[in-house]
Amino acid sequence: MSQSPAEGSPAVQQLVALIRETTGNVIPPARLAFLEEVAERRAHARGLSGVAAYVHALAARELPDEWGSLIPLVTIKESYFFRAPQQFEVIRQRILPELVRARSASRQLRIWSAACARGEEPATLAMLLADEPALAGWSWTIVATDLDEEALAGARIGLYGERAVAQVPPDLLARWFSRRGKLYELDSGLRSRILYQPLNLAHAPFALPWDELDLVLMRNVLIYFRRPLQRWVISQVARLLSPEGSLFLGASETLWQIQDELESVDLGPCFAYRHRESRPAGEARPAPSLAKAPERPRAVRPAPPLPSKPPTPAPVPPPAIREASPPPILALPGVHERLLEAARELAANRIAAAGRAVEQALAADPSEPSAHALEGFLHDLAGRTDEALTSYRAALYLDPALFQVRVLLGDCLLRLGHRDRAEQQFREVLTLLAGGRERALVLFGDLPLPDRERAQRRARQVLKGG
Numbered sequence: 001m002s003q004s005p006a007e008g009s010p011a012v013q014q015l016v017a018l019i020r021e022t023t024g025n026v027i028p029p030a031r032l033a034f035l036e037e038v039a040e041r042r043a044h045a046r047g048l049s050g051v052a053a054y055v056h057a058l059a060a061r062e063l064p065d066e067w068g069s070l071i072p073l074v075t076i077k078e079s080y081f082f083r084a085p086q087q088f089e090v091i092r093q094r095i096l097p098e099l100v101r102a103r104s105a106s107r108q109l110r111i112w113s114a115a116c117a118r119g120e121e122p123a124t125l126a127m128l129l130a131d132e133p134a135l136a137g138w139s140w141t142i143v144a145t146d147l148d149e150e151a152l153a154g155a156r157i158g159l160y161g162e163r164a165v166a167q168v169p170p171d172l173l174a175r176w177f178s179r180r181g182k183l184y185e186l187d188s189g190l191r192s193r194i195l196y197q198p199l200n201l202a203h204a205p206f207a208l209p210w211d212e213l214d215l216v217l218m219r220n221v222l223i224y225f226r227r228p229l230q231r232w233v234i235s236q237v238a239r240l241l242s243p244e245g246s247l248f249l250g251a252s253e254t255l256w257q258i259q260d261e262l263e264s265v266d267l268g269p270c271f272a273y274r275h276r277e278s279r280p281a282g283e284a285r286p287a288p289s290l291a292k293a294p295e296r297p298r299a300v301r302p303a304p305p306l307p308s309k310p311p312t313p314a315p316v317p318p319p320a321i322r323e324a325s326p327p328p329i330l331a332l333p334g335v336h337e338r339l340l341e342a343a344r345e346l347a348a349n350r351i352a353a354a355g356r357a358v359e360q361a362l363a364a365d366p367s368e369p370s371a372h373a374l375e376g377f378l379h380d381l382a383g384r385t386d387e388a389l390t391s392y393r394a395a396l397y398l399d400p401a402l403f404q405v406r407v408l409l410g411d412c413l414l415r416l417g418h419r420d421r422a423e424q425q426f427r428e429v430l431t432l433l434a435g436g437r438e439r440a441l442v443l444f445g446d447l448p449l450p451d452r453e454r455a456q457r458r459a460r461q462v463l464k465g466g
């Protein structure tokens with residue numbers, strides 16, 4: 001494991017469960033100490049005697065407005081303009097021209113940035129759309145949603161720090177931002193094309209202004225959810241995505257083994273997901289394979305407020321209903337036991353059994369970097385290099401100091417002919433090792449993973465052109 005498991009007090013364990021039920025987010029063991037501190041601070045702010053009293057009051061629904069304060073503290077808000085620029089380039093070059101053709105009659109585009117944090121992602125899209133000559137005079141709106149209302153309030157104000165705008169090309173920075181002391185204010189005209197709404201992906205319904213979407217960006221949020229919830233969220237998105245629509249996930253996220261209604265389409269530097277049967281524009285949408293959803297409103301309406309009461313786990317409904325509501329929270333076996341089992345199976349060359357154990361580990365804790373690393377290793381062994389890349393990226397997204405994963409990722413990139421990107425990974429390996437900041441995957445002693453010396457040798461060899 002990259003970090004030793006911390007159990008946390010019973011009250012903190014209960015808080016972890018409440019957060020998972022309410023927001024879908026899994027709090028990894030490594031963050032339990034931090035969560036305890038947060039709960040202590042919140043207890044103090046609410047005039048309660050301590051963490052146990054705080055969690056008790058939250059569970060008893062005695063603090064209806066507390067989730068609004070807690071969520072910003074326990075969710076990850078990392079985002080910046082032009083994050084994963086290759087996706088925006090593909091949207092500009094490939095997706096928009098296709099959509100312009102498909103929507104030439106209505107001259108309307110319906111775009112959703114789900115889990116938009118403080119609005120960096122929808123604003124990046126808005127810059128792209130505003131500069132697209134073919135969209136002049138079109139009606140396009142981006143609906144930008146997040147669970148965190150504080151983040152949405154920040155997005156509406158539109159003030160960003162140096163780090164958030166660091167990747168904005170200079171001409172766009174000059175056109176769309178004004179300096180406000182140390183901050184940058186996003187152009188209010190551009191902000192007015194974005195509709196900021198609260199929406200919790202862990203609960204039905206997804207109240208959006210439209211019942212069909214042309215483009216969905218749902219990046220770097222599924223990674224914090226367990227597989228059953230990931231599957232449910234994607235089934236909702238699939239139902240909303242138009243026949244010509246595309247879904248983009250984060251670079252470290254995949255729908256592999258999650259669902260098969262949408263298929264991944266290779267767009268060169270990145271992937272998008274689309275309906276399996278792509279149809280020419282204007283053709284009727286096939287009957288969705290999921291249970292029919294309730295009618296959706298055509299007019300914009302505010303999303304329902306975040307549930308102030310955490311939902312109680314429901315009994316498992318029959319399959320026809322199950323897809324209309326998020327999956328119940330089930331007690332899943334511990335991630336560490338499953339990973340040990342996976343490593344044992346793999347060492348004994350029982351690949352399928354190892355795969356099942358990794359799958360269970362990821363179901364138990366999707367934010368465990370070692371589980372993604374081992375999943376990548378299994379993909380790698382099976383020659384699924386693209387999938388291995390995604391899993392290794394997921395592991396590194398969650399723990400950037402895993403130097404062995406960087407070596408594996410670097411080797412995958414070399415095999416795919418991306419030498420520049422591979423070299424970047426190997427340079428990072430050397431930097432981590434030189435600074436003593438590296439972390440190893442210690443659980444997998446039997447696997448042929450490079451130790452520090454071998455990783456260093458391999459990195460130097462690659463950087464010398466080997």
Ligand SMILES: C[S@@+](CC[C@H](N)C(=O)[O-])C[C@H]1O[C@@H](n2cnc3c(N)ncnc32)[C@H](O)[C@@H]1O
Binds near residue numbers: 083114117118200202
């Ligand atoms: C790492 S940020 C991703 C921001 C942006 N999509 C990107 O890729 O740069 C994750 C965001 O997901 C949001 N989030 C977490 N759980 C959520 C949920 N159940 N429903 C909606 N948003 C959620 C968090 O509040 C946070 O803003």
